Amino acid sequence: MPQVIKNKFDYFELKKKPSVEELKKYYSEKYYQENNATYGQEYTPDEIKFFSNKIVQKYSLVKERFSGKANPDMLDIGCGEGFTLKYFSDMNWNVTGLDYSSFGCKRHNPEVLEKITTGDIFANLEEIVKSGRKFDLIWLDNVLEHVLEPHLLLTMCREIGRDNSAVIIEVPNDFSKIQSLALQKGYIDNEFWIVSPDHISYFNAEGLENLCQSAGWKKIKIISDYPIEVNLLNDDCNYIKDSKKGKNTHFQRIEFENLLHEISVEKTNKLFEALAELGMGRSLTGVFIK
Numbered sequence: 001m002p003q004v005i006k007n008k009f010d011y012f013e014l015k016k017k018p019s020v021e022e023l024k025k026y027y028s029e030k031y032y033q034e035n036n037a038t039y040g041q042e043y044t045p046d047e048i049k050f051f052s053n054k055i056v057q058k059y060s061l062v063k064e065r066f067s068g069k070a071n072p073d074m075l076d077i078g079c080g081e082g083f084t085l086k087y088f089s090d091m092n093w094n095v096t097g098l099d100y101s102s103f104g105c106k107r108h109n110p111e112v113l114e115k116i117t118t119g120d121i122f123a124n125l126e127e128i129v130k131s132g133r134k135f136d137l138i139w140l141d142n143v144l145e146h147v148l149e150p151h152l153l154l155t156m157c158r159e160i161g162r163d164n165s166a167v168i169i170e171v172p173n174d175f176s177k178i179q180s181l182a183l184q185k186g187y188i189d190n191e192f193w194i195v196s197p198d199h200i201s202y203f204n205a206e207g208l209e210n211l212c213q214s215a216g217w218k219k220i221k222i223i224s225d226y227p228i229e230v231n232l233l234n235d236d237c238n239y240i241k242d243s244k245k246g247k248n249t250h251f252q253r254i255e256f257e258n259l260l261h262e263i264s265v266e267k268t269n270k271l272f273e274a275l276a277e278l279g280m281g282r283s284l285t286g287v288f289i290k
Contacts, residue, residue: 002196009214011207012175017148018197024120026197027100041081041104050254051083053261054225057272059087060265061221061287062137062166072136075160077125077153078143079116082109088137089115096135098124122147125156135160138167142283144208145171145199154215161290167217170285173224174202177279182232188240205276208286217288223272224281226253 003015018026043051066072074088079097082105089095089112097105097116105113117124121143138157144150157167174193182188193202205222212219231237231249239246260268275281 001190002194004194004202007207009207009210011204011211012202014196014200017200020148023148023197041107043108044251046251046254046258050258052087053258055084055087057223057261057265057269058168058170058285058287061223061269062168062289065164065166065289066136069136073134073162074137074139075128075135076139076141077121077157078141078146079139080104080141081107082112082116084139084141085109085112085115093137096128122153122156125153125160129156129159133160134162134165136162136165138165140167140169142170142172144169145201145203148200150201151211151215154212154217158216158290163290165290166220167212167288168285169208169212169288170283171201171203171208172199173204173276173279173281173284174199175204176229176281178227178229178232182229185233187232187235187238192240203284204279205284205286208284212286212288217290220287220289221273222276222284222286223269224276224285225272225283226257227275227280228253228282 004012005015007013071092071094073094074096076084076095076097079085079099082097085095085097085105086109095112095115097112098121099105099116099118100121102113102116102118105116138161140153140157144153147153154167161167172193175191179188179191179193183191193199209219209222228249231245232240235241237245237249239249260271272281276284
């Protein structure tokens with residue numbers, strides 16, 4: 001298992017980080033395999049609804065900032081399968097996406113394919129900085145944990161954000177309270193969340209806030225999500241000990257989160273804010289403003 005150390009921002013990172021060249025090689029091979037696969041990821045209607053619900057929940061935290069503004073500009077860094085781009089495009093936002101590959105978007109949301117610039121994200125972001133383009137909202141969904149220089153990325157985002165801009169960041173919640181308990185009590189026998197070289201940084205709420213503050217972003221709110229790892233405390237649904245239990249656990253989470261959303265977006269976010277304060281939830285979403 002790769003070793004990690006706690007950095008000055010109070011989150012963990014790999015002690016021995018991959019080089020830029022090693023990462024390029026890793027991701028080029030990964031995307032080659034993805035692009036040449038004979039099949040792609042398929043989603044159920046409930047999963048599609050879940051994706052949409054999560055976007056709505058996050059956006060609701062900053063929605064008032066953009067009320068009355070015609071055609072705001074939104075940048076999705078690491079836009080993946082394009083669900084977020086599609087959502088904002090449908091609301092008449094001017095959307096731009098950056099990603100290493102367009103494969104996922106081409107398959108799931110081809111309508112916004114022309115909005116994506118592919119290739120090295122940092123290089124393309126640097127071109128945006130040079131161009132002088134500005135954005136109202138910047139979206140970083142499961143990106144920050146992958147990059148060698150998250151502080152630099154956030155600094156560049158601030159440079160291209162308008163004065164009233166916001167950034168929404170989702171990262172895995174690692175070394176969490178539940179993970180620590182599961183390891184301590186023997187429900188799991190290793191720190192399975194350490195996945196090198198995919199993930200270089202391993203965030204908690206305090207560490208994410210410290211990093212963003214250092215890069216010039218002010219915290220508005222941090223929320224989490226469904227604490228799926230509570231299932232690790234029951235051998236009948238421990239998906240780490242038995243990976244065959246993962247699918248049912250995943251769909252249990254989808255059903256529950258969709259139900260919460262249906263009841264109330266505002267109350268769901270309040271619940272997830274409380275869970276984040278308790279160190280619970282598999283992921284963290286931070287909302288920060290310039």
